Each structure stands twice: as structure tokens, then as C-alpha cells.
Amino acid sequence: MKTSFVSNLAIQNAMRLTIQRGQTEMIKLNTEVSTGVHADYGLALGGSTARSVTITSQIERIATLKSTNSIVTQRLAGSQEALATMQDAAQKSLTSLIAFRDNSTADLLKVAQDQNKASISTFTSAANTSLNGEYLLSGINTDVQPLTEYSATSDAKASYDAALSTFMGAQTPPLTSLSEFSKEQMTDFIENTLAPMYADPSVPGSQWSDYSSASSQNMTSRISANEVIQSSTNVNTEGTRKFALASIISSELLSADLPDDVRSVVSGKAIDYMGEAVTGLISMQSDLGLSQERVKKANTSIDAQTKIMKAHQLDLEGIDAYAASVQLKTLQTQLETSYTLTSRLQQLSLINFL
Structure with missing residues (x-):
């Protein structure tokens, strides 16, 4: 019988290797217990790793959509606030015009004119609302202030003066002052000279560019895998143009030296156009409200998809x-x-x- 010897150094080295392997395995188990999933997907899942990668990619993709939707939600909410302020300004002008209709007293006309000027300022300020450095009502021209306020030095004022002068000179006999206008001439001037100047920018003869630097093309945003919405609006819409038209009629003609029957025509046209402006602004709010609702539903769908995918991912990658x-x-x-x-x-x- 032969006896072999084993040194204590060999035993120590064997124990050291056992401890190293144990420590490595302990780190792995700690990670798995704390995360609830395999520490090494590739090693644990083998051929199913591709499925895990695909699910992770899908979760990240819809998470990106959810993040983008939060920006869209902010833009839509900001636009709604701006439109609400614009609609309120238009409503105040309309109320003032109706209240002082058929009045020719200078003081009352001055009150109506002051209210109109205040509404124009409020309206223009709201139309130029910006969020995160982008103008909300500029369509895709988000870096450009959309609306220029009507003033004595504005291009819109120069265009109005030129249109009035041309119209008066074309009458037979030519008119030398506003006091010479008849009801028919004033109606003709407003409907066939002023109104076309405030038509859609795409219509020949429109001079809406005197006011607006916005694009008529609105921004679009993808809110889900298969759904794209318009996520902005612009000041080239009918509501804004009709407000500007009604405002210029009120500012320039309502307190002018006109016969009472002609002033009645001016007041009636201003009220009609301002009423159309209020209706148009409400329509803009409704359109954005539909987009807001679609974003809300898209986010609900995304949350449901994320929950399902994460449950599938946990079934695949999870541990006991x-x-x-x-x-x-x-x-x-x-x-x-x-x-x-x-x-x-x-x-x-x-x-x-x-």
C-alpha cells in the first residue's frame, strides 16, 4: 500500500478558487434578486434572446412616442389658451359694437372705439403666444411672429388708405370725403374692396400678408404607430381674418364723419364680421380639442401596450x-x-x- 501526500498549500488554493467562484455567483444572484430578471439574458435565454431584444426595442419605441406626445399636449394646451383669449377679445368687441349700434354720439362712439383698440391689442398679443421659443399660431413657421398689430405705421394701415383713396377716386363724381358716401357706396367699398383684402392668402388680391407672417400649413405629429394629427393652428384662418376686417372697419369708419344711415351700414357690417370671427375662433378651438382628445386616447393605448409588452418581457426574462x-x-x-x-x-x- 502506497501513501500519497497532499500539502496544505494545495488545499488552500482549492479553497481560494471555490471562494472566487462563489463570490462571482453571489454577485450574479444579488443582481437577479434585486431586478427580478436574469443577470445575463444571452446565457439564460439562448435562442430566445432575439425575442427579448425585439420586445425591448418595441417598448423603447412607444416610450419615445409617449414622450413626444407630452410635447404635443403642451403645444395644444398653450394654443387653446391663446385662442380662448382671442375669442374673449373678439366677443368683447362684438358686445361693444352691439351695445352702441345706431348711436352717433361722439362720446359713445369713442367708448366703442377704445374697446376695439384694447381688443386688437389683446388679440394680437395672444396670437403671438410662444412656448419653448416657438410661436404657437404660426403654422410650420414656428420661428416667426405670426401677427402684426394694426397701427398708424403698419403696412395694413397703408394698404387701407390706398384702397380707400382708389375707391373714392373711381366714383362718379369722385368723392372727396367720407361724409359724401352713400349707403350703396359704403356697402360696395366694404364688400368688394375691403373684404377681398382679408381673403385667404392663397386668393389673388388678398393683402393678408400685411398682417400675417404665418404659414397656412399646420404642424403634424405622429401620436401612435398608425395615427398622425395636426398639432397646431395658424392665424391665416377665417376667424382671425374676419376679426381683423371687423376691427379695421370699426377703427377707421365707425367714428368718422358719416351720415347716420351710412354709419348704420358700417356698424352692421362690423357686427356681422365680428360675429363670424367669434364663430371661426370657436371652430379653431374645437379642431384643437379633437386633436387633444386623440392624443389622450393614443396615450391610453400606449400605456396599455406598454403594460402588455412588459408583462411578456417579464415572462421571458424573469426569474423565480x-x-x-x-x-x-x-x-x-x-x-x-x-x-x-x-x-x-x-x-x-x-x-x-x-
Whole structure:
């Protein structure tokens, strides 16, 4: 019988390797217990790893849509606030025009004119609302202020003066002052000279560019995998143009030196156009409201899709947390035992027995 010898150094090295492997496995188990999924998908899933990658990619894609939708929601909400202010300004002008209709008293006309000027200023300020450095009512021209306020030095004022002068000179005999206008001439001037100047920018003869630098093309946003909406509006719509038309009629003609029957024509046209402006602005709000509702429903759908995909992902990548915890505790016990044995082996020495 032959006896072989095993040194305590060899035993120590074996224990050291066991401890290293245990520590590596312990780090892996700690990660799995804390996350609830495999620490190494490729190793654990094998051929199913491609499915895991695909699901993760889909979750990230719809998360990007949800993030984009939050920006769209902010833009739509800001636009709604601006339109509400514009609609309120138009409504106040309409109320004032109706209240002072058929009045020719200078003081009352001055009150109506002051209200109109205040409404123009409020309306223009709201139309030029910006969010995060982008103008909300400029269509796709988000870097350009959309609306220029009507003033004595504006291009719109120059165009109005030129149109009035041309119309008066074309009459037979030519008119030299507003007091010479008849009801028929004033109706003709407003309907066939002024109104076409405030037509859609695409219509020949329109001079709406004196007011607007906005694009008639609105911004669009993808809110889900298969749904795209208009996520902005612009000041080239009928509501804004009719407000400008009614305002210029009120500002320039209502308090002018006109016969009472002609002033009645001016007042009636201003009221009609301002009423159309209010209706047009409400329609703009309704359109944006539909877009807001679609975004809301898209977000609800995205949340449902995300929940389903994450559940599928967990089924694929998840671990048995209880089993992993038990394995971790067992491994901790083994490591503690290994530490104890290693310590005792290190204390073995012939010197202690001599």
C-alpha cells in the first residue's frame, strides 16, 4: 500500500478558487434578486434572446412616442389658451359694437372705439403666444411672429388708405370725403374692396400678408404607430381674418364723419364680421380639442401596450425570486464555511507541533 501526500498549500488554493467562484455567483444572484430578471439574458435565454431584444426595442419605441406626445399636449394646451383669449377679445368687441349700434354720439362712439383698440391689442398679443421659443399660431413657421398689430405705421394701415383713396377716386363724381358716401357706396367699398383684402392668402388680391407672417400649413405629429394629427393652428384662418376686417372697419369708419344711415351700414357690417370671427375662433378651438382628445386616447393605448409588452418581457426574462433568494442564502453559508476552513488551514504549521 502506497501513501500519497497532499500539502496544505494545495488545499488552500482549492479553497481560494471555490471562494472566487462563489463570490462571482453571489454577485450574479444579488443582481437577479434585486431586478427580478436574469443577470445575463444571452446565457439564460439562448435562442430566445432575439425575442427579448425585439420586445425591448418595441417598448423603447412607444416610450419615445409617449414622450413626444407630452410635447404635443403642451403645444395644444398653450394654443387653446391663446385662442380662448382671442375669442374673449373678439366677443368683447362684438358686445361693444352691439351695445352702441345706431348711436352717433361722439362720446359713445369713442367708448366703442377704445374697446376695439384694447381688443386688437389683446388679440394680437395672444396670437403671438410662444412656448419653448416657438410661436404657437404660426403654422410650420414656428420661428416667426405670426401677427402684426394694426397701427398708424403698419403696412395694413397703408394698404387701407390706398384702397380707400382708389375707391373714392373711381366714383362718379369722385368723392372727396367720407361724409359724401352713400349707403350703396359704403356697402360696395366694404364688400368688394375691403373684404377681398382679408381673403385667404392663397386668393389673388388678398393683402393678408400685411398682417400675417404665418404659414397656412399646420404642424403634424405622429401620436401612435398608425395615427398622425395636426398639432397646431395658424392665424391665416377665417376667424382671425374676419376679426381683423371687423376691427379695421370699426377703427377707421365707425367714428368718422358719416351720415347716420351710412354709419348704420358700417356698424352692421362690423357686427356681422365680428360675429363670424367669434364663430371661426370657436371652430379653431374645437379642431384643437379633437386633436387633444386623440392624443389622450393614443396615450391610453400606449400605456396599455406598454403594460402588455412588459408583462411578456417579464415572462421571458424573469426569474423565480424565491428560488434565487434561497440559492443566495445557501451560497452565503457555503462561503462563510469556506472562509472558516481557509482560516484554519492557514494556521496549520509544523512549527506549532515542534
